[in-house]
Amino acid sequence: AQSVTQLGSHVSVSEGALVLLRCNYSSSVPPYLFWYVQYPNQGLQLLLKYTTGATLVKGINGFEAEFKKSETSFHLTKPSAHMSDAAEYFCAVILGVSNTGKLIFGQGTTLQVKP
Amino acid sequence: EAGVAQSPRYKIIEKRQSVAFWCNPISGHATLYWYQQILGQGPKLLIQFQNNGVVDDSQLPKDRFSAERLKGVDSTLKIQPAKLEDSAVYLCASSAQGYEQYFGPGTRLTVT
Numbered sequence: 461a462q463s464v465t466q467l468g469s470h471v472s473v474s475e476g477a478l479v480l481l482r483c484n485y486s487s488s489v490p491p492y493l494f495w496y497v498q499y500p501n502q503g504l505q506l507l508l509k510y511t512t513g514a515t516l517v518k519g520i521n522g523f524e525a526e527f528k529k530s531e532t533s534f535h536l537t538k539p540s541a542h543m544s545d546a547a548e549y550f551c552a553v554i555l556g557v558s559n560t561g562k563l564i565f566g567q568g569t570t571l572q573v574k575p
Numbered sequence: 576e577a578g579v580a581q582s583p584r585y586k587i588i589e590k591r592q593s594v595a596f597w598c599n600p601i602s603g604h605a606t607l608y609w610y611q612q613i614l615g616q617g618p619k620l621l622i623q624f625q626n627n628g629v630v631d632d633s634q635l636p637k638d639r640f641s642a643e644r645l646k647g648v649d650s651t652l653k654i655q656p657a658k659l660e661d662s663a664v665y666l667c668a669s670s671a672q673g674y675e676q677y678f679g680p681g682t683r684l685t686v687t
Contacts, residue, residue: 492674496678565619567615
């Protein structure tokens with residue numbers, strides 16, 4: 461069975477501080493991993509993804525994530541938080557490499573950015 | 576390129592009533608997904624279509640939920656009759672390559 465665990469349902473940082481959102485997964489097959497962001501009353505927007513190759517993945521808005529197989533982790537980071545980063549963030553994993561991949565989401569982390 | 580369109584954006588109904596949601600995916604995307612997102616939780620897949628065929632509906636409560644994708648383009652999701660626990664945001668997503676999914680803005684359903 462696959463699952464995704466996001467540690468911390470709420471994270472609060474000051475503007476300009478490091479953002480670290482944690483995600484651990486369990487999978488019996490090599491995973492595809494994703495981070496999505498959701499702003500209020502909007503759908504999900506893809507921040508970045510890992511499928512194969514380089515384990516450090518860069519995404520939009522200055523975010524990046526590193527796939528660590530030994531730790532089964534895919535934590536999301538950003539060196540300097542901006543007020544506009546305040547949103548809900550979801551980590552997700554996909555089953556296998558078929559064209560019918562099913563996304564399994566974590567429960568989400570709300571990022572608050574304080575001025 | 577136009578994104579995934581959904582309507583309505585908001586819907587309030589009483590329990591035991593029926594409701595339908597509509598989704599138009601990105602042009603050319605063969606795969607279409609419906610997710611249910613309950614407040615405070617991540618989205619959960621309800622049903623997945625490949626063209627107009629169902630690939631996965633294992634988590635769709637089939638006694639009250641139904642979905643169709645006629646002609647392999649747009650799709651409707653119906654709930655009949657609705658229960659209080661169906662209050663959620665219903666998200667539609669589409670994909671061309673199977674693993675990168677693009678989401679619509681969602682329909683927020685409130686059942687009173």
